[in-house]
Amino acid sequence: MFVPELRPWRAARPHVVRVTDAVRPRLARAAGIVRPRLARVAAAAKPQVARLTQAAKPQLERITKAGPNTRSWQYTAGAATAGLALAAGVVTAVGPWDSTGQRTAERDRAVALEQVGGTDHGRTDDSSDTSDTSAGAPRPAPSAASVLTGLGGLDGATDAVKSAPDALPTGTGLTGVLGPLLGDPALGARRTAVVVDVATGKRLYGFGADEALTPASTTKIATALAALSAMGGEHRLTTRAALEPDTREVVLVGGGDPTLTARADAEGWADLRALAGSTAAALKKRGLTQVTLSYDTTLFAGTQVHPIGVNPNLAAVTALSVDEGRTDDSTSGPTTRVSDPAADATRKFAEFLKAAGIKTSAPGLSKATTRAQTLATVSSPPLSVLVERMLTNSDNDIAEALARQTAVATGVRADFAGAGKAVRAQLKKLGLPLTGVRIKDGSGLDREDRLTANLLTALLVKAGDPGRPDLRPVLTGLPVAGFTGTLTSRYTEGAAGVVRAKTGTLTGVNTLAGTVVDQDGRLLAFALLAADTTDPAAAQAALDRAATALAGCGCR
DSSP: OOOOHHHHHHHHHHHHHHHHHHHHHHHHHHHHHHHHHHHHHHHHHHHOOOHHHHHHHHHHHHHHHHHHTOSSSSOOOHHHHHHHHHHHHHHHHOHHHOTTTOOOHHHHHHTTTTOSOOOOOOSOOSSSOTOOOOOOOOOOOOOOOOTTTTTGGGGGGOOOOOOSSOOOOOOHHHHHHHHOOOOOOOGOEEEEEEEEEEOOOOOOOEESSSOOOOGGGGGGHHHHHHHHHHHOTTTOOOEEEEETTTTEEEEEEEEEEEOOOOOOTTSSSOOOHHHHHHHHHHHHHHHOOOOEEEETTSSSSSSSSSOOOBBBTTTOSSSOOSGGGGGSOSSSEEEESSSSSHHHHHHHHHHHHHHHTOOOOEEEEOOOTTTTTEEEEOOOOOHHHHHHHHHHHHHHHHHHHHHHHHHHEEEEESSHHHHHHHHHHHHTTEEETOTTBBBOSSSSSSSTOOOOOOHHHOOOOOHTOOGGGGGGGGTTTOBBTTTTTGGGTTTTTTTTTTTTEEEEEEETTTEEEEEEOTSSSSSEEEEEEEEEESSHHHHHHHHHHHHHHHHHHOOO
């Protein structure tokens, strides 16, 4: 992750630490699984690795002089020692791993704890005291650059995504590799594919590039880019409690934050308990210990029920909810939801107020007036963090909320139709190809959505634009093959750690769109869409084979 993105992660420090602590054992297990295969790949590509390393030597010398705390892109030269030379060794340059198989999030954890990132070299503890090394071992090495840049982009003066030194893959080369794989009958009657060089934006391969198909959850890439473009990565969503001075009515005003939580440990997300505590303190200062309680959901408009109906994959879409209306301790994935998330959130708020010494009436629906005085507020982490969580976990609740927030930010009615129009309008404003595109929701659950492989790759290229660092969370939020989010159990015997991609699955629909680093160190964006599939597991495996092939070839 490049430097401008670190501040949002500092804001979400507790969440970063918890997630990375939880994922560390999985990283170790997965690294053990893929190490033999990776060793074979690295051995086969040894001559190419030598050439790439020689090409990067000037940058390495500059980075060595700059030291471990430099803000320039950093390169770790310890892949041979670690034995994880993924995809011809380029992982040490482009991530999302450094030389020990450490996920980018581990570097974020190091930032959150104010530690040095990179290889441990024998440290025996997790202390932030970097002087404590064992047996005279060197200090931890600088972390590797993230997946955003190819080997030729290791320029200390810029964060730009640049071209690798070798020639581009050719259409003929890519056709020879992808053609047979995309012809797999498991991919159904219709399939489309596009591969683009992120550095240049040049399309290298296209099959049905402009044919609009049902995208399923790859729609979230469009939602993410539109939301970031409309509001910026530092934008936060605020929930507030307000007092109507004439009636002693306290109104819990929903700010459309899908990550608001009532759990005892908020883990860095907006905390309903904290809001209640601050509200109670403010009321007592006014001499109030008994109030009428109501809630306001007017930020969003229209029906709350998605066109798919009541479904465990998505709660009712409302401007006020806690823990996504979940009825268990889960934080992602399908589960039973409460029927009225806003009322449920307000009841919990009332319980917290009662514990703080404030009695309330049974909550009812209302609307805060312009005279209402704000008593307390809580805000979400920055939008960049919400986008990453949405993409990594394929979180439908966050996706629908961000689509509506895009409508609010651009003055469009914040219902399902308005949210789709607002997202499309933002993409048009960015100059992206929209022929045949139809956006009906933010999550991709609506089967009426239509996207093209051309648009999906254009979205990814736009997110890698060095002139638009505000859009970068679209790339950094993509699940990492074999390790995180919806790709955790995929690629464990393929391109683990090299592919980052958003998945999409509906009945008869399987899609995959993301980025991959090829053997020459180039960052490629790809989109693969399949319709009329009959075996989702087989279709998913076929898409994974195609992405793995991209990682393993120079395709010239």
